[in-house]
């Protein structure tokens with residue numbers, strides 16, 4: 001059996017927010033009891049509308065936010081084991097940061113504008129104290145070539161603002177991959193790019209995944225993008241995962257009313273696939289829940305196709 005690159009169980013992240021100075025604090029359940037796993041070398045799409053909790057999931061998994069509940073285990077390539085992200089000491093934290101990388105929506109925001117491309121891409125090697133200065137420069141050139149910034153000498157001494165959006169995202173990808181991670185979390189990496197260069201960045205990421213054996217947790221609001229990039233798709237709604245299945249299975253046989261609504265409203269029609277407009281009703285899911293039991297948060301309806309059983313009537 002394939003090993004998993006990450007296993008997430010019952011993960012929640014709540015924020016306490018005050019709506020006004022005289023009002024009581026309230027709790028926002030940004031991520032609310034989600035579970036999923038990703039086998040090594042496979043990619044999972046996390047899809048849902050804005051505000052459903054995708055970025056908070058990513059930030060929690062990468063320790064940019066502290067989780068409220070649940071367990072997260074990530075593959076450590078040094079020990080060859082899945083290890084908890086809780087209570088890491090300094091060395092373990094360093095190792096964790098090596099094993100899990102993140103690519104953000106806005107590469108410009110994630111880069112220091114005063115650093116050259118060379119320094120930006122090289123930084124992870126410095127943090128982890130890998131190689132001599134000459135070896136580091138060689139590694140930077142090599143990875144710039146890999147992401148299509150050629151010849152690398154033309155980019156080394158430039159600054160982020162001198163590059164186009166697509167080139168900057170290539171730099172961000174180079175920086176994420178220079179440590180040779182097996183797992184990369186991508187948060188809407190192409191949504192700020194011009195449509196014309198989106199596909200080339202997606203193709204680059206697919207090629208790198210294949211060549212380097214990288215798994216992605218690929219976050220997007222766009223089902224068509226998730227379909228292009230991922231083996232399986234998890235649909236998120238209101239902080240919860242409502243349906244997970246292999247990509248074509250999910251698109252052909254969606255069960256959850258929210259997934260059906262999402263498919264019915266795919267914004268950019270994908271010519272390779274016939275868009276269906278579904279009737280949004282609860283008959284199908286209700287009878288499946290009756291058949292499989294409502295005592296579990298998610299039920300497997302066959303073909304590793306999971307649907308959530310919690311009540312969403314009135315929300316969709």
Ligand SMILES: Nc1ncnc2c1ncn2[C@@H]1O[C@H](COP(=O)(O)OP(=O)(O)O)[C@@H](O)[C@H]1O
Pocket residue numbers: 015016017028029030048049050051052053054055056057
């Ligand atoms: N730091 C925070 N403090 C309070 N609420 C937050 C914070 N970050 C996110 N949220 C809330 O959590 C919910 C999920 O947000 P987010 O994860 O950014 O969604 P998405 O990435 O799917 O658009 C939203 O209601 C958002 O307002």
Ligand SMILES: [Mg+2]
Pocket residue numbers: 054055056
């Ligand atoms: Mg987001």
